[in-house]
Amino acid sequence: MSPYDEDGLPTYSSAISEKIYLESRTSKGYWTPRPPSIRLYLTNPRRLTKLTSTRITRRKSWLLFLVTITASLCFFYLFDFPSLRRDKYPRSARDWPGISVGFTKEVDESASSTLVFEREEIQRIWQWEIESGHFPSNGKVPEQVGLSTAPLNPALPPRRVPTIPSRFRPPPGPVATTTRGDGPKRVYYGPQFKEGEVAYPPRPVPGGIADLDVIMQHCDFELDKYVRDCLEVLRVGAGLNNGRGLRRAPTDEWNYVYLHAGRENFTEPASEIPIAKVIASASSESTPDQRAPSNNNNPHTNPNAGFVKKKDAPWEPALVLSDPAQASREGSVAEEASAVVETIEMDGACDPENPHVFHMFWTGPFTDKPYASILSFLFTQNLGLHLPAGAAEVAGVCRPQYWIWINPEHFERFRSPAAARAAMLESLETNPWSAPFLDGRFRDAIKFKMWNTTEQLDSIPEIKDDWRAYSGSLLNSGGHIIDVAPGGANANANNADEAAGAGAGAKAKSEEYDKGSVVLSDMARFVLCHRFGGIYVDADTLFLRDWSELFHTRHAFAYRWSRLDKYNTAVLRLNRRSALGSWLFRTAFRNNLDFHPMTVTQYAKDAYLDALLRMLPDALFDSAWLNTEEFQRDRPPQPYFVAFDNFFHTPASASAQPQALGFEGFFRGAYSYHFHNSWFKPFDVSRNWPDLGARFVAGERAARQAADPDTPPAEWADRVADDKRDLDWATVVKRTFEAYVRGERPNAYGEWLAW
Structure with a gap:
């Protein structure tokens, strides 16, 4: 009014x-x-x-009112951020304490779960791995596992006794999420240079162990760590800067390699880091477990509360495990019963439980890709090739071996394993890319072995009596099944070999992506590591430094799938005949023998065992991956690749770097480089043949003739004008490795090859 x-x-x-x-x-x-x-x-x-x-009239005022209400509802709907809240809160009402399920829609989580082991068996696996020294970490045991007491951990040093009076300590929780160190004290050290020898980096101290907790602090993508900074920490801690470091402040906090107390054999005094400080720093930045905790671990009410079993699958019976103290050394009970005893011939400095063996799986004709990988192995690992042939062992040094597993083509035409192996060796001897590695000088380092799917699967006690049930679906990766056995269950292993072999042969001719051999290799890497121990690496992997410090850590690991919280098993380490491996094979059997790395990730997460198979940062093995997916391009490492193809075809704007920086400027600090397939792009466009000098000239001539059949050998001549002006990174690293074999330069650690 x-x-x-x-x-x-x-x-x-x-x-x-x-x-x-x-x-x-x-x-x-x-x-x-x-x-x-x-x-x-x-x-x-x-x-x-x-x-x-x-x-405004009364009708218009009501219209304004409705528009206002509608706009308000849209505002709150759009800005409620449901996508951000999805991972923060539980998926169903039964995960919320005190909320009745009747008010929400029930979700059938068993439809996607892969879990087939009860809580009691998961606890047993954790206990076995910890007692075996396979958990040298201050990481947490998931609360869902439900350990009642903190187990003793022989892979960790003892914690200092707390000085806080007991009446001020918080009451103990219902479950234990930590382990109690019961092992030797650790002594951390930096690079060990000898006076006057800084032209090349030093070899790792014998027995040195990489602390993966410290590495994670500086390299974990989840902590927003850059690959560039991670590589600096890795190379400084290993002395790969060769005394050319520009940091003036002490970098002791970057020391990630340690020895057990009592084994110090330094050329300089070692610095000791207080154990309490190491434990605190290693655990303070650990990422908490975001999965919903179990609300009921009381075995008298529901022993598997919080565990979601795979739909329509029975609980698996208890695994047959040996005593942790004798694990892998004497074989499992099931293995002894079947009279299948593995023998691994290593030198006296090697631990039978922890053999320093690399595995590669290859199908089809040998090419420049496995050739380059083997050369990088000879160039970087501590093989003693600088010593005269037959020289005595270096004290405390376990010389690694590279086992090349060949899946031969046309497997069914061989009537006996001996005939198949003879045919395989004949093909290797006549192939210019593989023939050099049959030389007697490399006999103790490079070993070619024949892959037989039937024999390999029959050697795995956990599935040897069951795997034939998967007739026609043995090759399964991420649910994608390749039909390999139309003739029956007993033939499917041989057909799998044939399918992969024939596919690789077709690949070499038509440049088609061979899915069969890739899927078979997904399974083969787990079989080989569980059966023999060691580390599997993909054939498209180049070694960039000595791996002995990784071998000495007993933690099983793979690495991160770029930005995703998933495994990439292009590098895979499993302990021989471990409880973790036994669990994995039984779980895979109940899930259609699927060994795709993302499926293995789900296995581990569903069973709360992912902390036992550690996910290392991809910076250690695959430093370019994040950049190729448009991450961390504001501060990229050296070199800067926006695509994996840049390794084979370096952009003109950066084409001066490979020749100017050389091998030492290629992701310095990383353990390896994974170039992700590119099977049909030559390492060296101008010289696409093995170039290893007069000792192996016969193979070079054969490869030259195949690469340039129109030019007669009499007209072969090496002219600078015929070479590519700006050499690509792939060409530079290949020629560097070849120069070492030719005797024109030392290896990565300043050691000359002695013939």
Whole structure:
């Protein structure tokens, strides 16, 4: 109602009413602050009343009201951030304590779960791995496992006794999530240079162990660590800067290699890091487990509460495990019963439980890709090739071996394993890319072995009696099944070999992606590591430094799938005949023998065993991956690849770097480089043949003739004008490795090859 009558005279009943009206006129909008000191804006009823009564009709006012309500609902819907809340809160009401399931829609989680082991067996696996020294980490045991007491951990040094009085300590929780160190004290050390020898980096100290907890602090993608910074820490801690470091402050906090106390054999005094400090620093930045904790671990009510079993699958019986102290050394009970005893011939400095063996799986004709990988192995690993042939062992050094597993083509035409192996050796001897590695000088380092799927699967006690049930579906990766056995269950292993072999042969001719051999290799890497121990590496992997410090850590590991929280098993380490491996094979058997790395990730997470198969940062083995997926391009490492193809075809803007920086400028600090397939792109466009000098000239001539059949050998001549002007990174690293074999330069650690 207007405060004025028809003649324009005020109708105030008092001075107070007039004052209120005049003050309200100072608010020109539809919101008024109440009170001014807080400036909380509230609706101005007078203005809204005036608006609806004088300027807008009643119908229009209702329309405005509906529009306002609709806009408000849209605002709250859009900005409720459901996508960000999805991983923070549980998926179903049964994960919320105190909330009735009746108010929410029930979700069938068993439809996607892969879990086939009960909590008691998961606890047993954790206990076995810890007692075996396979968990040298301050990481947490998941609460869902439900350990009642903290187990003794022989791979960790003892913690210092807390000085806080007991009455001030928090009460113990219902389950244990930590382990109690019961092992030798650790002594961390930096690079060990000898006086006057800084032209090349030093070899790792014998027995040195990489602390993966420290590496994770500086390299973990989840902690927003850059690959560039990680590589600096890795090379400084290993002395790969060759005394050319530019940091003036002490870098002791970057020391990630340690020895057990009592084994110090340094050329310089070692620095000791207080154990309490190491434990605190290693655990303070660990990523907490985001999975919903179990609300009921009481075995008297429900022993598997919180565990979601695979749908329509029975609980697996208890695994047959040997005593942890004798694990892998004497074989499992099931293995002894079947009279299948593995023997691994290594030198006396090697631990039979932890053999320093690399595995590669290859199908089809030998090419420049496995050739380059083997050369990089000879160039970087501590093989003693600088010593005369037959020289005595180096004290404390376990010389690694590279086992090349060949899946031969046309497997069914061989009537006996001996005939198949003879044919395999003949093909290797006549192939110029593989023939050099049959030389007697490399006999103790490079070993070619024949892959037989039937024999290999029959050697795995956990599945040897069951795997034939998968007739026609033995090659399964991520649910993609390649039909290999139309003739029956007993033939499917041989057909798998044939399918992969024939596929690789077709690949070499038609450049088609061979899915069969890739899927078979997904399974083969787990078979080889579980059966023999060691580390599997993909054939498209180049070694960049000595791996002995990784071998000495007993932690099983793979590495991260770029930005995703998934495994990439292009590098895989499993302990021989471990409880973790036994669990994995039984779980895979109940899930269609699927060994795709992302499926293995789900296995581990569903069973709360992912901390036992550690996910290392991809910076250690695959430093370019994040950049190729448009991550961390603001501070990339050296070299800077926006695509994996840059390794074989370096962009013109960066084409001066390979020749100027050489091998030492290629992801310095990383353990390896994974170039991700590119099977048909030659390492060296101008010289696409093995170039190893006069000792192996016969193979070079054969490869040259195949590469350039139109030019007669009499006209072969090496001219600079015929070479590519700007050499690519792939060409530089290949020629560097070949120069070492030719005797024109030392290896990565300054050691000359002695013939």
